[in-house]
Amino acid sequence: MKTVLRAIVVLLLAAALTLAVIYYTGPGKTQAGSERLTIHFTCDASGRLEPCGCFTGQHGGLTRLKTWLGERKDPGPVLKLDAGGAIAGVADHDIIQYRYMTRAYATMGFAALNMGGREAMIPATHLTALAKSSPVPLLSASLVDAESRKGVLDPYRVVDIHGTRVGILGVVSPKSVPTPGEGMAVLGLNEAVDRHLPELAAKTDLVILLAFADENEMRRLAKDYYEFALIIGGDVSGPTQEILRENESMILFTTNQARTVGTLVATLSGGKKKRLTDPTYDIQLLWDTIPQHEDLLGMARDYRAEIRKTPLAIDDPNAKDPNAIPGVSMEASYVGSAACKSCHAGAHEVWEKSGHAHAFETLVKTGSDADPHCISCHTVGFGKPSGYRRPMGSASLVDVGCESCHGPASEHIARYVDGKPSSFKFRPLGPGDCKSCHYGEFSRPFEWDKFWPGIEHGK
Ligand code: HEC
Ligand code: HEC
Ligand code: HEC
Ligand code: HEC
Known part of the structure; x- marks a missing residue:
């Protein structure tokens, strides 16, 4: 009996000592x-x-x-x-x-x-x-x-x-x-x-x-x-x-x-x-x-302030389109959404009411309107030869315009305004074109059926 008691006492002492060591260290x-x-x-x-x-x-x-x-x-x-x-x-x-x-x-x-x-x-x-x-x-x-x-x-x-x-x-x-x-x-x-x-x-x-x-x-x-x-x-x-x-x-x-x-x-x-x-x-x-x-x-x-006042390679108006094929004539250039209004009044009205028509203002509000990391999707043709340029580019090319989706329209305008004979036709668009901007952290998960009704136009 005594030995059992003694063993218990020894065990308790050992446990106390361990706790003390843990506490101490x-x-x-x-x-x-x-x-x-x-x-x-x-x-x-x-x-x-x-x-x-x-x-x-x-x-x-x-x-x-x-x-x-x-x-x-x-x-x-x-x-x-x-x-x-x-x-x-x-x-x-x-x-x-x-x-x-x-x-x-x-x-x-x-x-x-x-x-x-x-x-x-x-x-x-x-x-x-x-x-x-x-x-x-x-x-x-x-x-x-x-x-x-x-x-x-x-x-x-x-x-x-x-x-x-x-x-x-x-x-x-x-x-x-x-x-x-x-x-x-x-x-x-x-x-x-x-x-x-x-x-x-x-x-x-x-x-x-x-x-x-x-x-x-x-x-x-x-x-x-x-x-x-x-x-x-x-x-x-x-x-x-x-x-x-x-x-x-x-x-x-x-x-x-x-x-x-x-x-x-x-x-x-x-x-x-x-x-x-x-x-x-x-x-x-x-x-x-x-x-x-x-x-x-x-x-x-501070970064946004610095990027605003720093000239960048992408600002160069003479920069060559990196995707251009040498010897092949320049593609059409960007003209701005206002140029479409007279003939596509309906589409223009839908667009004007949509968030796309205020996309640049969104950047101005957060001071990001000179940050190339943002402008690319919130303007028309940023970085392309006739597209939007920093620091304060052409006012007609701010926002997600008609040409952000349809592409540069100078040829189209030339055909219908100047009566220039041209076989130019815009290519048909679909969900894939939306996803060039609506992806990853830049958009709520994109679903055509949810997003298109908000900006639906054309036929
Ligand atoms: C002078 C009138 C006029 C102007 C300005 C105009 N368009 Fe058009 N557009 C037309 C006509 C006409 C058609 C052919 C309509 C049809 O076939 O139903 C057309 C067709 C289109 C189509 C259908 C695809 C195609 O290539 O035929 C798109 C997209 C389009 N226009 C976009 C634009 C955009 C974007 C602008 C502004 C940058 C613009 N248009 C300015 C007259 C104009
Ligand atoms: C060039 C980039 C770009 C492309 C291409 C693009 N979007 Fe957007 N979209 C934006 C930006 C930027 C906004 C946010 C605008 C803002 O409020 O500042 C936006 C907002 C929206 C919104 C919410 C605002 C609203 O008006 O309800 C809808 C819906 C939308 N886009 C649909 C589409 C669809 C559909 C397509 C394809 C047909 C498309 N987008 C293609 C950049 C783009
Ligand atoms: C890859 C294209 C892309 C880039 C790059 C991009 N955005 Fe956007 N931005 C969008 C799209 C698309 C939407 C609309 C998202 C949606 O409706 O779910 C949007 C929406 C916004 C909105 C919300 C607008 C609103 O009223 O709800 C803000 C703010 C914004 N962007 C700021 C920025 C800033 C700041 C940057 C740079 C750091 C940036 N964006 C870069 C595509 C882009
Ligand atoms: C966010 C992308 C986006 C923007 C911005 C946008 N469109 Fe469209 N547009 C489309 C899509 C997608 C369609 C339907 C698919 C197609 O026919 O290519 C379409 C269809 C059209 C059509 C009918 C095409 C046909 O074959 O009948 C016309 C015309 C047109 N858009 C003109 C405009 C004009 C003008 C603006 C600016 C005021 C504009 N769009 C802005 C994406 C856009």
Whole structure:
């Protein structure tokens, strides 16, 4: 009987001691020396500093990400990483916007931005300039000078997490880069890793790979190298719902134009070489109910102000239509919706009452009327030789006009107004033409039967 009592007392004491240790070390630490590390990651932000606002109920945007991150109570140290694709495109206005994106990521405390497929398509000189001005390190072990084969950017960075040295290496698959930026080449994934991993592994306790590559390529990298505790990507069609495992690595990825953020919480354990154990993983949709962060909304306003006063390549009235075939005569030019009124009074009346006829005013209201990312769908023929041009283009070509759908009408007018003999005929239109603007985050889900009655005209 006594021995049983004694055993119970010993057990109770042991339990109390355990609780005391947990209490003493805090919830972020499970035992002395090993900590719960939180890793938040994004990929494919595609220039979405803020959502465009084309319909209510839009998710995502860095504006929401910042609010969401700010409200988290992560117990231990936190590491924030982007796997690439933060830039929207390769035009000069995309590059200007990307500078604001890097600042936004910096205010959120991101440790590194990897270069994705689009970043790899901007000219080498622009990329190095961006890296110099970026408050967050831009990483790529893959992008090299086309001639010298020397790296264009830092291949990796090392961060100290409470004494643990974490190496972050960035790569992009050549398959994700249709045409490398001027002066640049993209190394094969293994060549990029081989160049830097031995050195990085030697001076760190844990290595994380940021890989803008598809799932198979990420799995292959995990098979080829045992050094990566974690691989984050990627060039994928949707986020992972669970932790994937291959060889010694965990693999996680997301995409979705800044609508989602992935979070891995794991214990930094092991001796000299650390591992990430007891992981939990969650993929979060940045709901429209999350308020947009004031600081980043301010940054978006600054971007719009800068883009308004900056001359851009797309403003050049003599720019050649990139789709024009040399030697083939110029297509018809845009004349504006007012020119149709006299003969198509009915259609014009329907149009005038529709939202299409106020689409530019919508941009003016939000200060986006000089942003090429917006004007393309809210004007007539933006970027085409006779189409709308910034900064304040022809007033007759603002809004979604008749020619936004039917195409340039100068030939048609010439035929019916000037009596010029012409075989020109507009091509028939259908739902596919609407979807050139009504798609993705730019529209409520498009259904012809719901949308066409609102603007129905013609026969
Ligand atoms: C790919 C084409 C496209 C681009 C690019 C685009 N929009 Fe739109 N926008 C639309 C369409 C289509 C609608 C109508 C959506 C619907 O009715 O569901 C719309 C609607 C809107 C509306 C709502 C109008 C209303 O009264 O309800 C706002 C505001 C808006 N856009 C702002 C912007 C801004 C700002 C940008 C640039 C950041 C932008 N748009 C870029 C296609 C586009
Ligand atoms: C001087 C009169 C006149 C003007 C101005 C005019 N049209 Fe027409 N349009 C016609 C006639 C006539 C037809 C042929 C009608 C028919 O066959 O029923 C036509 C037909 C069309 C068609 C049917 C397809 C085709 O090629 O025949 C479309 C679409 C059209 N017009 C669009 C426009 C647009 C857009 C504008 C303004 C940029 C415009 N029209 C200006 C007279 C005009
Ligand atoms: C050039 C881009 C573009 C194309 C092509 C386009 N839309 Fe739109 N649409 C817009 C924009 C932008 C808006 C939002 C206008 C605003 O309120 O600022 C819009 C709004 C609408 C709306 C809501 C506003 C209203 O008047 O009720 C309907 C319905 C609509 N579009 C139907 C269509 C249909 C049907 C087609 C194809 C036949 C089409 N759209 C093609 C850009 C486009
Ligand atoms: C949002 C896209 C859109 C806009 C804006 C638009 N149309 Fe249309 N229009 C269509 C579609 C779609 C049809 C029906 C399919 C077809 O016949 O090609 C059509 C049909 C027509 C027809 C009848 C064609 C035929 O073969 O009988 C005429 C004429 C016409 N539109 C003129 C105009 C004029 C004029 C304007 C401007 C005041 C205008 N449209 C604005 C999409 C548009």
